[in-house]
Amino acid sequence: MNATFLESGLDQIRRSPADEGRIELIVRRPARDEREVVQEATLDCAKGLIGDNWANGSAHPDTQLTLMNARVALLVAEQADRRQPRRRPALRRSRLKRT
16 A cells, blocks of 8 residues: 555545444454454443443543544555454444443
């Protein structure tokens, strides 16, 4: 991957909707160096993403949740099956609940 490759995807990324979107993938970290893809998740204002180890680490409210443009993730991953942890099924739409 090089700058030319990344620049080739900029037009597609710039066409992303500015005022709405959908969650394509939810990945939480139940333990250090572990990733888990989930269909649904609950975001708690005090505990973060339920089942994620955020509250066991720095627990800084500004780092509670990371969002990434799906088009950027796909470009960087170069293929959809690399956007998620290994041995997981194909991408699926997910829901995030806030409590």
